[in-house]
Amino acid sequence: MTSPAVPMIPASPPSHLRPIPPRSLPRRVWDRIGWNVALLLEIVAIIVIAQILAGGLTIDGVVIIQPLLNPQFTPPPTQIWDAFSRLADRNLLFDNIWFSLSNFAIGFVLAAIVGIMLGLMLGTISTVRTLLGPVVWVAYATPRVAIAPLIVMWLGFGAESKIVVIFLMAVFPIIINVWVGASSVDQTLLRAGRVFGASNVQLYRKVTLPYILPYTLTGLRLGIARGLIGVVIAEFIGSAAGIGYMIRLLSSEFDLAGALALTLVLMVTANVAMILLDLIRRRLAPWYREGAI
Numbered sequence: 001m002t003s004p005a006v007p008m009i010p011a012s013p014p015s016h017l018r019p020i021p022p023r024s025l026p027r028r029v030w031d032r033i034g035w036n037v038a039l040l041l042e043i044v045a046i047i048v049i050a051q052i053l054a055g056g057l058t059i060d061g062v063v064i065i066q067p068l069l070n071p072q073f074t075p076p077p078t079q080i081w082d083a084f085s086r087l088a089d090r091n092l093l094f095d096n097i098w099f100s101l102s103n104f105a106i107g108f109v110l111a112a113i114v115g116i117m118l119g120l121m122l123g124t125i126s127t128v129r130t131l132l133g134p135v136v137w138v139a140y141a142t143p144r145v146a147i148a149p150l151i152v153m154w155l156g157f158g159a160e161s162k163i164v165v166i167f168l169m170a171v172f173p174i175i176i177n178v179w180v181g182a183s184s185v186d187q188t189l190l191r192a193g194r195v196f197g198a199s200n201v202q203l204y205r206k207v208t209l210p211y212i213l214p215y216t217l218t219g220l221r222l223g224i225a226r227g228l229i230g231v232v233i234a235e236f237i238g239s240a241a242g243i244g245y246m247i248r249l250l251s252s253e254f255d256l257a258g259a260l261a262l263t264l265v266l267m268v269t270a271n272v273a274m275i276l277l278d279l280i281r282r283r284l285a286p287w288y289r290e291g292a293i
């Protein structure tokens with residue numbers, strides 16, 4: 001007597017062959033704006049906590065929470081905003097901001113041009129790497145803060161010394177990152193391009209430049225931060241105008257609210273520059289997603 005046939009249960013496909021379920025609408029919205037929403041909520045939370053700690057909490061004339069910090073040394077956000085308005089009314093704000101940001105723009109653009117070009121040559125041309133590589137590493141290891149006073153003494157208290165300091169602070173992160181990216185290009189892609197008859201210029205445009213984009217963006221971001229540090233350092237050492245000069249002047253007068261207001265201007269400037277850099281990235285390379293960077 002034969003046993004009854006057992007129905008065959010089809011095996012489930014391997015996990016790498018299963019279709020990816022579509023993301024829900026809330027998930028897609030959060031992936032698109034979640035970073036910005038989280039940043040906004042964190043900024044609001046920091047402002048509220050700082051206001052309560054330094055200014056206390058009063059409702060209808062009743063003190064609910066006493067200030068836990070001395071507002072003379074840690075001014076609350078409302079006092080910082082008042083100081084910002086006071087500096088703007090006295091015409092001490094926008095001229096100094098323009099002086100600093102114009103110097104930063106010139107120095108950073110020069111650093112970006114020189115850094116990207118030199119980094120490409122160091123990463124792709126062995127002769128340039130042999131001749132200039134040691135010089136770049138020695139200069140990169142030299143503290144630019146130590147030579148900033150010398151630059152101010154040589155070039156004076158005008159805009160020229162500020163631009164040179166900003167350039168030196170910003171150029172080396174760009175050079176190093178582009179150099180690393182250009183030297184790590186997949187050789188298989190380059191050989192495949194040569195097999196199909198691509199010239200060196202075409203290999204640069206079609207293979208090398210897209211490949212080093214993440215490294216270049218990282219270098220430019222570091223250059224923005226280092227360049228703004230260079231703005232403050234150069235103006236601290238010797239200047240008659242600029243944000244760094246005003247921060248030093250207000251700090252010597254114990255106007256910490258005004259000094260913090262100008263420090264926040266630098267923070268906003270850095271973030272605006274990062275946003276502009278991201279917009280350029282979306283235009284030039286929409287395929288690249290930075291993820292958590």
